[in-house]
Amino acid sequence: MTARRVKGIAFQGALIGCIAISVLLLGTLLFDVVSDGSGDLDFEFITSFASIDAEQSGIQAALWGTVWLMVVCAGFIVPVGVATAIYLEEYADETKWWNRMIEVNIQNLAAVPSIVYGILGLAFLVRGPISLGPVILAGGLTLGLLVLPVVIVAAREAIRAVPPSIREGSMALGATQWQTVWRQVLPASVPGIATGVILALSRAIGETAPLIVVGAATFIAFNPEGLDSRFTAMPIQIFDWISRPSSELNDYRPLAAAGILLLMLLLVAMNSVAIWLRNRYERRW
Amino acid sequence: MIKGLLVCAALISVITTTGIVISLLGETIAFFGDVGVGAYLTGTKWSPLFQPPSFGVLPLVSGTLIISAVAMLVAAPLGLGAAIYLSEYARPRLRRTVKPILELLAGVPTIVFGYFALVFFTPEILRGLFGLDVAVFNGLAAGIIIGFLIVPTVASISEDAMTAVPQALREGAFALGASKLQVTMRVVFPAALSGIVASLVLALSRAVGETMVVVIAAGLVPQWGAKLGEPMETMTAFIAATAKGDVPTGSTEYKTLFAVGTTLFVITLVMNLISIRFVRRYRQVYE
Numbered sequence: 001m002t003a004r005r006v007k008g009i010a011f012q013g014a015l016i017g018c019i020a021i022s023v024l025l026l027g028t029l030l031f032d033v034v035s036d037g038s039g040d041l042d043f044e045f046i047t048s049f050a051s052i053d054a055e056q057s058g059i060q061a062a063l064w065g066t067v068w069l070m071v072v073c074a075g076f077i078v079p080v081g082v083a084t085a086i087y088l089e090e091y092a093d094e095t096k097w098w099n100r101m102i103e104v105n106i107q108n109l110a111a112v113p114s115i116v117y118g119i120l121g122l123a124f125l126v127r128g129p130i131s132l133g134p135v136i137l138a139g140g141l142t143l144g145l146l147v148l149p150v151v152i153v154a155a156r157e158a159i160r161a162v163p164p165s166i167r168e169g170s171m172a173l174g175a176t177q178w179q180t181v182w183r184q185v186l187p188a189s190v191p192g193i194a195t196g197v198i199l200a201l202s203r204a205i206g207e208t209a210p211l212i213v214v215g216a217a218t219f220i221a222f223n224p225e226g227l228d229s230r231f232t233a234m235p236i237q238i239f240d241w242i243s244r245p246s247s248e249l250n251d252y253r254p255l256a257a258a259g260i261l262l263l264m265l266l267l268v269a270m271n272s273v274a275i276w277l278r279n280r281y282e283r284r285w
Numbered sequence: 286m287i288k289g290l291l292v293c294a295a296l297i298s299v300i301t302t303t304g305i306v307i308s309l310l311g312e313t314i315a316f317f318g319d320v321g322v323g324a325y326l327t328g329t330k331w332s333p334l335f336q337p338p339s340f341g342v343l344p345l346v347s348g349t350l351i352i353s354a355v356a357m358l359v360a361a362p363l364g365l366g367a368a369i370y371l372s373e374y375a376r377p378r379l380r381r382t383v384k385p386i387l388e389l390l391a392g393v394p395t396i397v398f399g400y401f402a403l404v405f406f407t408p409e410i411l412r413g414l415f416g417l418d419v420a421v422f423n424g425l426a427a428g429i430i431i432g433f434l435i436v437p438t439v440a441s442i443s444e445d446a447m448t449a450v451p452q453a454l455r456e457g458a459f460a461l462g463a464s465k466l467q468v469t470m471r472v473v474f475p476a477a478l479s480g481i482v483a484s485l486v487l488a489l490s491r492a493v494g495e496t497m498v499v500v501i502a503a504g505l506v507p508q509w510g511a512k513l514g515e516p517m518e519t520m521t522a523f524i525a526a527t528a529k530g531d532v533p534t535g536s537t538e539y540k541t542l543f544a545v546g547t548t549l550f551v552i553t554l555v556m557n558l559i560s561i562r563f564v565r566r567y568r569q570v571y572e
Contacts, residue, residue, distance in 0.1 A: 004466075005464075007464075007466055008464055011466050012370075018364075018365075018366025018370065019366070019383060022363055022367065022387060022390060026390055026393075028405070029401045032401060083290065083293075084295040086291055087295045101299075105298055107557075108558070109302060111487060111560075112305065112494075113493070113549060115546075116305060116550050118524075118528065119305075119524070119546045120304055122528065123308035123309075123543070148301070152298070206396065208394070208396045208496075209497055209500075209525050212525050215528070239396055239500075239501070242400055243501065257400070260400060263397075264397070267393075
């Protein structure tokens with residue numbers, strides 16, 4: 001065998017090694033979480049409130065807090081994200097500087113650290129001009145602003161995938177631009193948009209840092225009752241359990257692992273729906 | 286009318302950016318009224334809560350840079366290796382299975398990585414497997430774990446860039462008798478360089494902005510000259526840990542959140558703009 005072939009094989013081996021190490025770490029992480037948390041994840045865990053007593057502690061308030069946050073977040077990102085995407089794809093004149101500025105701006109927002117959104121939420125929504133206080137509405141909107149770029153990018157791709165012939169046909173029959181968008185383009189791009197929204201929500205559901213800054217409470221023993229209710233959320237509750245000093249009597253670590261496991265199960269469920277949607281409704285033109 | 290509504294929606298993202306800048310700047314300027322800019326940027330002691338307080342941001346910046354550097358040492362080789370393999374070597378079917386698995390690393394909430402770093406990686410791997418003498422909370426574990434978390438960022442953008450290199454370049458090199466390794470490293474890699482740089486810069490910006498892994502696993506001790514195995518604090522970790530305590534509006538503590546936030550925002554903004562510019566360059570060349 002020539003030196004050249006040996007080198008080639010060694011190189012390929014190293015490349016496979018890179019992938020193997022990454023996959024191995026992911027596998028270890030999943031295994032660790034499942035083995036630490038599966039013992040505590042049961043019906044009682046889901047239906048109990050947080051408590052000093054680790055034995056009786058559960059995640060109910062945080063679970064409902066997360067559900068409320070996701071509803072607020074979805075209620076914000078769907079209309080705003082889709083409208084932005086429609087504007088950029090169907091109406092905006094790309095040669096104008098302000099439209100290019102909007103695009104660069106969205107690209108840049110996607111890479112702003114999540115904790116900076118927390119500061120924005122704290123300064124504008126919780127205190128300052130809007131002063132909502134540390135409530136569901138403020139938390140949900142902060143998460144919404146954070147994941148808005150994800151929805152915009154996905155919705156734009158979905159809208160772009162609708163072929164121009166559809167629009168031209170509609171216009172030729174006398175439809176206005178808006179009628180064309182509303183009755184032809186949007187219905188055709190719903191699966192792509194829905195997939196994007198689910199991916200955005202699955203990013204939002206695990207975000208911890210912005211909620212800490214916005215002021216989500218760590219110890220709450222009631223479910224949210226409305227948009228103006230104080231709240232906790234699953235990642236916040238998990239963080240509280242991780243950072244709480246554990247003793248022989250009260251070990252909070254397994255609770256944290258059980259919470260993580262529940263969060264990951266929710267994520268798997270959401271992503272499965274997204275994949276199903278894509279495969280079921282994706283249309284090839 | 287409808288167009289007006291759509292424009293309003295599009296403007297929300299512009300307003301968000303403006304809001305971020307205004308909220309950061311207002312309190313930051315107030316902060317610099319209390320603490321001098323020079324003392325902030327060059328001070329090596331960060332203890333805003335002690336009496337007398339000291340506001341030198343360097344320990345937080347060095348903590349951030351050390352942890353991000355460790356993360357890049359992990360993510361750059363692993364991510365680029367994965368990208369090269371997927372783009373140049375893997376058969377389409379293998380590629381279709383491996384890619385989503387790697388992307389999973391980016392889909393797992395970062396708090397889970399934080400838990401893993403603290404509960405498993407430090408005690409079992411660093412201390413157990415490698416026998417290193419590291420503290421319970423340390424920068425090394427946080428950095429390595431953040432590295433894995435940004436592998437998909439490096440891998441997917443670099444792979445896109447390498448896949449975009451025209452087939453003709455490869456064929457030309459093969460025709461001149463180059464081996465697969467030579468084609469990959471001397472033709473494809475340089476041709477995709479701007480995309481690769483973009484992916485690395487973006488990954489670095491994510492590492493700098495990452496919060497939860499550091500808050501949980503790195504300890505919250507701002508130390509100038511901390512060693513890798515010792516506790517350290519980053520800018521993001523300071524913000525999270527301080528904001529958790531429900532700081533009163535207008536207090537110096539409240540203002541420090543914004544001053545550190547501004548520092549973080551400026552650093553990541555510069556990196557993002559660099560990355561956007563590089564991405565645009567490789568798109569212009571081949572598409």
